[in-house]
Each structure stands twice: as structure tokens, then as C-alpha cells.
Amino acid sequence: MLPFLLSFLIAQSSPTTAPSEEVLQSQEVRPLPGQLDTVPTFNSNSPELILKEGILLSTFPPNGKKVPTAHLNFPFRGRFDIFAHHVAKAEPPENLRSLYLGIILHNPGSELVKVDIWQAASYLSQPDAPFIQLPSFSQNPLGKIFAGPGDRVMTDILRGQRQGIFPDQIEIPPGESRMLLNLPIPVQGLTPLLNGRSTLIRLQSSGIVYAASLAMFARVNPDGSERSPNLQEWENILDNGDLASPRDKTPTPLEETGKPRIYGRVAGVVRGSRWRALLVDNPKSRYLTIPQPGQMFSYALSTLHGGTLGTGQIQSATMLVRYPDTAYRAHGNYGIQYSLKLPLYNNTQSPQTVSVSMQTPLKEDRLVQPGLRFLNIPAREVFFRGTVRVRYRDEQNQPKTEFIHLVQKRGQAGEPLVSLNMKAGDRSLVEIDFLYPPDATPPQVLTVSTQAESR
Structure with a gap:
């Protein structure tokens, strides 16, 4: 799904380095709660x-x-x-x-x-x-x-x-x-x-x-x-007039065909403009219990057919109308806003350092091993390039809003968007917002991790 504009960008990137090795990050990968709204989006990309x-x-x-x-x-x-x-x-x-x-x-x-x-x-x-x-x-x-x-x-x-x-x-x-x-x-x-x-x-x-x-x-x-x-x-x-040409590659059916998957580009009306989600332990809970020290879990972002990271969840927006030779769904959800709330809760008996990160693991549909695969040296291709808004309260309980620009390559684990020092029994709301940018390649994940206790 690398876009045309990236062809000359990659040519300008840094020289080849040593071969990358895969690193397995053992963790639970969860489907993203919530859903897209019903606001229609006119999506002209093909x-x-x-x-x-x-x-x-x-x-x-x-x-x-x-x-x-x-x-x-x-x-x-x-x-x-x-x-x-x-x-x-x-x-x-x-x-x-x-x-x-x-x-x-x-x-x-x-x-x-x-x-x-x-x-x-x-x-x-x-x-x-x-x-x-x-x-x-x-x-x-x-x-x-x-x-x-x-x-x-x-x-x-x-x-x-x-x-x-x-x-x-x-x-x-x-x-x-x-x-x-x-x-x-x-x-x-x-x-x-x-x-x-x-x-x-x-x-x-x-x-x-x-x-x-x-x-x-x-x-x-x-x-x-x-x-x-x-x-x-x-x-x-x-x-x-007629449809502009030349036409893009015709997509393959969404069902597995045994042939290389062609997603195609979008030309039609998409169902949805924003995905709102409250990330909590379960539908009846009001908080998200942080991982145990040294542990982490992730929520899948912008999942698509052939890339659900083991969740089985397809987040690609459905097409209300489309041309027959264009994408069956809005793979990548370009222009769609993700608004995610994480009401974190430290249920341990001691202070914990908790971080929230966006990451770009290697694309998988079914996880061969429990966890996500990254590269110790990320690949050359940029898979996410965009700004994320983070809102939270600092240690003085003052509201903070930060805009953080990320550039993540395929297989890049990423740095924390925010790190919180949470006292025993503390609760802290973190809000993450971003619009999925054109020229990005899904999927990504939002990862919550708790620092391992020092010995």
C-alpha cells in the first residue's frame, strides 16, 4: 500500500545498513473498542x-x-x-x-x-x-x-x-x-x-x-x-466527461483468493468520519487497569483485511457507494480521526511508571506467536508520518495538551507519547487524538506498558 508519492522519497532515504532482525515483543493485542460514526466522507483517491x-x-x-x-x-x-x-x-x-x-x-x-x-x-x-x-x-x-x-x-x-x-x-x-x-x-x-x-x-x-x-x-x-x-x-x-484515467489497479476480492492481495485505491462515499473509543477493562468497567510491572498490552489501530494483528477486527470503513474498479473498503481510513480515552488505574500497592506509545509492528493477520514482531533496525519505508495530540494531567494535577509529530518506519517500536508516575491506587485519564494521514500504511497499535520494578 505504499503510495506513489513515496517512490521518490524512498530513493532519497539513508543508505542501506546492516540486515534487520525480528524482535518479538510478548504481549496481548486487543481489538479497539468503539466504532466509526455514521458521518459520510466523500473520499477521492483513485x-x-x-x-x-x-x-x-x-x-x-x-x-x-x-x-x-x-x-x-x-x-x-x-x-x-x-x-x-x-x-x-x-x-x-x-x-x-x-x-x-x-x-x-x-x-x-x-x-x-x-x-x-x-x-x-x-x-x-x-x-x-x-x-x-x-x-x-x-x-x-x-x-x-x-x-x-x-x-x-x-x-x-x-x-x-x-x-x-x-x-x-x-x-x-x-x-x-x-x-x-x-x-x-x-x-x-x-x-x-x-x-x-x-x-x-x-x-x-x-x-x-x-x-x-x-x-x-x-x-x-x-x-x-x-x-x-x-x-x-x-x-x-x-x-x-468520463472517469479520469489511467485507472489504478483493480482490487482483489476481500475474501482470500490465494493470489497477492491488491487493496486498490478509494473512490466513493465512506461510512464514518471519526472513531471514538473508551479503552476500559470490560464494557461494564470505568477504568483501564495498567499492566503488571514489566508487562504491556496493545490496542490495534487501522486494521484491515489481511492485517488484523490477531484481533480479527476490521476497522476499515465500509463503502456506501463506490466504482467497481476501486477499493471495497477504505483501507487505511485516510482522513478519519481516532479519539481514544484511556482512564488508567494503578491497582497495585506501589507507585508505577506507565507509558502510552504508538507503534508500527510488522503486518500480520494471525499471530504465529503471542505478541508483536518488530525490527531491531526499522526498515527504510516510512509507514506513519503524522501528528498525535495527547491530553493528560501532570504530577501537579495540571491539564497538559501536547502535539507530537511521529515518523515511524516499518517495524519501529516507537517512543512513549506520555509517561506517568502513578501512585498506588491512582487514576489518570489520557486522551489520544490523531487523523490517519495519507501516505501512511496500516496497521499500527497503541501500547500501554508498565516499567519493570528495579531490583
């Missing part, structure tokens, strides 16, 4: 690489459209999210026109519809958020640490921000359409001639709207300069 103009994802009704199969007929009303993640490439190399990404909203009703934009961000990989090498663990209080556009977008949304290029509200008259996004993915002057754009928008609509993401090359003025497409030109693509 094809990731766009070489020709066309429709990326349309939830418009097929009536009156030249290519009815390009339209999935899904109305939005109330809360919904829009996620888009696409790449442009100069092909052939002399074709340096900017590719524009357009997101259009349509009001099919007889009354004015108001669409409130709660949070929103859209960034390019060049120059907004280049893929740079970063430490595995960085304090990120101002949100200025990121590598890649998906990372930067998710950091902004986690912090509740709306980028200045977005208004706080769009009004759509009856029977009309408005552009929510009309931005370029330029390639001129870049090496390689490749660029990407990631976008996430959280919305609230007063009435029914349809949405579509579209790709069109910049229009050319008489003097040879570029201009952005206008609403009429976008509507023409929507009404008369």
Missing part, C-alpha cells in the same frame, strides 16, 4: 496519479449525464466530510501545464442551501509540504513540523483550523452549483516533474447537496499564460 482530464468522483445523479456510470447518486445533508488526495505528473515531460483539482457542490432543491465550512486545509507536496526527513519524535506545539501534504493537512484539521483560502460558508442558490475547491497541482520547475495535493474539509449543509471532484488542465490565455477553469468549464466536464 486514480491517485492523474494523467488525463475527467471525473474523479461524482455523487451526482446519472440523469442527463453523458456517462451515467461515472455518477454514483449519493446526496449529502447535514454533516459530511470531503477528502481528496491526488498526484499530477508531466507526461510527456514537455507537457508542463498545471492540472487543476476542482470540487463542485450542487443544490438540486428549490430553496437556498448554506454550507458551513468547519475546518479545511489543502496543500501541495511542492512547495507547501515537501517530503523531508524528520526525527522519529518531535514536539509540534505550533503545527509547523510536517513532511508531505497529507501530514500537513491532518495536522491543521487536528488543531481545528480552517485555512485562509476557504470561506466560512458557501451559499448555493436553488438548482445551481458552486466551486468548493479550484486549485492547481503545478509541475513546472520541479525535479522530478511530479506533485501532489491533499485536501480535507469538514462541512455542515442546511439541505441536500451533491458533490464531485474533477480534474482539468489549466486553460490558456491568448498571451500563453495559464488561468484556472471557470464554473461553466467544470460543469461541462461533469456533464460530458
Whole structure:
């Protein structure tokens, strides 16, 4: 599931070192409590690489459209999210026109519809958020640490921000359409001639709207300069265009086929925007008992078919509508927020040091041995790159909020997000929030560990 944008990132990574050895971390792996909410997410990620103009994802009704199969007929009303993640490439190399990404909203009703934009961000990989090498663990209080556009977008949304290029509200008259996004993915002057754009928008609509993401090359003025497409030109693509190409790899069925698994990329409406979970001992409990000294347990994150880490739990969001040649589920849950509460309880008779970590073990479906497998020297491929918000109370019982940027490679055990000195009988609430970033590769785990007693 390594994305296209990572192909040149890996080429820039550090030289090959000594062979890695697997390390088994003996522990219990638990399914994640809670579930995704029912807020629909418009998820436009296929094809990731766009070489020709066309429709990326349309939830418009097929009536009156030249290519009815390009339209999935899904109305939005109330809360919904829009996620888009696409790449442009100069092909052939002399074709340096900017590719524009357009997101259009349509009001099919007889009354004015108001669409409130709660949070929103859209960034390019060049120059907004280049893929740079970063430490595995960085304090990120101002949100200025990121590598890649998906990372930067998710950091902004986690912090509740709306980028200045977005208004706080769009009004759509009856029977009309408005552009929510009309931005370029330029390639001129870049090496390689490749660029990407990631976008996430959280919305609230007063009435029914349809949405579509579209790709069109910049229009050319008489003097040879570029201009952005206008609403009429976008509507023409929507009404008369076909699905953009080339298409991504067609996914294999979710059931085991004995053949290599192809997850495919997502193009459709996903069921869910946020996974809320209260991590406790059992459904009737109000707290999470810490592990015994020297022990640990983990909760699986972003599990998917073929990668449940022995839990049997599939967290990948279901598709409400999709194109037949795209992913069967939202593998990776890009743009979906995890909000996890851990009401920790020290039930021992002595003080304990307890830490909470995010980790990226080797992907497994069924655990051959009880525990998770890591690499003593993590692989070169970055599997998670994003900011995590941690809230807790310090030893003076003062509330603390920290934003921590993580870069984890395949097989990396990771460092503690927070370490607490808990007295005997103490209870302490830890809250973890993050948006699963594009360019990440699942699964991960959230691990609670208790330091071994010194002898």
C-alpha cells in the first residue's frame, strides 16, 4: 500500500545498513473498542496519479449525464466530510501545464442551501509540504513540523483550523452549483516533474447537496499564460466527461483468493468520519487497569483485511457507494480521526511508571506467536508520518495538551507519547487524538506498558 508519492522519497532515504532482525515483543493485542460514526466522507483517491482530464468522483445523479456510470447518486445533508488526495505528473515531460483539482457542490432543491465550512486545509507536496526527513519524535506545539501534504493537512484539521483560502460558508442558490475547491497541482520547475495535493474539509449543509471532484488542465490565455477553469468549464466536464484515467489497479476480492492481495485505491462515499473509543477493562468497567510491572498490552489501530494483528477486527470503513474498479473498503481510513480515552488505574500497592506509545509492528493477520514482531533496525519505508495530540494531567494535577509529530518506519517500536508516575491506587485519564494521514500504511497499535520494578 505504499503510495506513489513515496517512490521518490524512498530513493532519497539513508543508505542501506546492516540486515534487520525480528524482535518479538510478548504481549496481548486487543481489538479497539468503539466504532466509526455514521458521518459520510466523500473520499477521492483513485486514480491517485492523474494523467488525463475527467471525473474523479461524482455523487451526482446519472440523469442527463453523458456517462451515467461515472455518477454514483449519493446526496449529502447535514454533516459530511470531503477528502481528496491526488498526484499530477508531466507526461510527456514537455507537457508542463498545471492540472487543476476542482470540487463542485450542487443544490438540486428549490430553496437556498448554506454550507458551513468547519475546518479545511489543502496543500501541495511542492512547495507547501515537501517530503523531508524528520526525527522519529518531535514536539509540534505550533503545527509547523510536517513532511508531505497529507501530514500537513491532518495536522491543521487536528488543531481545528480552517485555512485562509476557504470561506466560512458557501451559499448555493436553488438548482445551481458552486466551486468548493479550484486549485492547481503545478509541475513546472520541479525535479522530478511530479506533485501532489491533499485536501480535507469538514462541512455542515442546511439541505441536500451533491458533490464531485474533477480534474482539468489549466486553460490558456491568448498571451500563453495559464488561468484556472471557470464554473461553466467544470460543469461541462461533469456533464460530458468520463472517469479520469489511467485507472489504478483493480482490487482483489476481500475474501482470500490465494493470489497477492491488491487493496486498490478509494473512490466513493465512506461510512464514518471519526472513531471514538473508551479503552476500559470490560464494557461494564470505568477504568483501564495498567499492566503488571514489566508487562504491556496493545490496542490495534487501522486494521484491515489481511492485517488484523490477531484481533480479527476490521476497522476499515465500509463503502456506501463506490466504482467497481476501486477499493471495497477504505483501507487505511485516510482522513478519519481516532479519539481514544484511556482512564488508567494503578491497582497495585506501589507507585508505577506507565507509558502510552504508538507503534508500527510488522503486518500480520494471525499471530504465529503471542505478541508483536518488530525490527531491531526499522526498515527504510516510512509507514506513519503524522501528528498525535495527547491530553493528560501532570504530577501537579495540571491539564497538559501536547502535539507530537511521529515518523515511524516499518517495524519501529516507537517512543512513549506520555509517561506517568502513578501512585498506588491512582487514576489518570489520557486522551489520544490523531487523523490517519495519507501516505501512511496500516496497521499500527497503541501500547500501554508498565516499567519493570528495579531490583
